[in-house]
Amino acid sequence: MSTTATREVLFDVVADMHAPELYQPMAVAEGVDHFSDIGPEQVAFYKENGYLVVRKAFNPQEIQAAIDGLVALIMGSRPDFTHVYFEGKAKKILSSLGPEQRQDAVRKIGMFIEFDARLKAISHHPEFLEAIKPLMGGASAEMFQDMALIKPPRLGREKPWHQDKAYFEYALNTPVVGTWIALDEATIENGCMQIMPGRHKEGPILHFQRRDWQICDNTMLGQKSVAVPLKPGGLLFFDGMLPHGTPHNSSPNRRRALQFHYAPVGTMKVEAAERLKHFGAEGKNVTC
C-alpha cells in the first residue's frame, strides 16, 4: 500500500478499480448470535473453516460509542493523534469539506485505542477477549493491531484478496486471530468481507505489490467466495491465514468497520525476511 504525506495530512493513493469477477459470493457466512453461544462445536467450525461469525457481538450502545469515538478522532478531538489516512481522491477538495463530508473522505485510521476510551472498550471487551482464547488454542489474547476501515459511499475502494499473515512479523505457526466488527450494516453492495472458507489450511500464498500487497488477481479470478454481511455490532473472527478481501463500495451507504488482530500474550516478533520468505513473490521467478 502506498501512502504519501502532504502538509501533515496523510493520503492513501488511489488504486485502479478491480474486475467485478474477483468478488463472486456463492453463499453467506454462518454463525451464532452471541459470544455465549460459542462452544466446542463453534471452535471446531472455526478450525475447519477459518472463520466464525457472531451476529450480535456488541450492543447498539457499544457500537454508537465506538462510532462517536471514531468520528471525534476524525474531527480532530486529539491533535496529537495523526493516524488518519484520507482517500487519495479527496486530496484536492479536503480543505473545502465540512465535518460530515470530511468523514466520508477517510480511508482508514490506525493505532487509536490509546486515544479514545470508547474504542478501547471494544478491543478489550472482557467477553470478546475470552471468546478469542479457544480459537487460539487456549492462550490469552493480546491485541497487536487496531484499525478502522472506512468505505465512504461510492468512493470506498477495494481491499484486494490477501492473507493477513503476509503483513505481520510473526512466525508462520503463530495462531493469529483477526476480528472485524461492523459499525454500519455491511452488505455485498457496500463492500462487506468476502472469504475463502477452509483455505487457511493451504498455507501461505505468494503476494505481489499490485493495487496493494495482495494475492495475484489471476489466482482469485472466478473463485467462488462466501460473503459476510453483518448488521452493526456483528463480528467476524478469521484465521490470520484465511484469504479474504472486500470489493469497492458501489452503494450510497457508508461502510465503517473496526478490525483488531490478536496473538497469544508474549508472542515474539520475527524479522520481515522470515515473512517474505513465505509470502514475498517478487524475485522468486514467478509472475502475476
Ligand SMILES: O=C(O)CCC(=O)C(=O)O
Ligand atoms: O475492511 C476492509 O475493507 C478490509 C480489511 C482487511 O481485510 C484488512 O485490512 O486486512
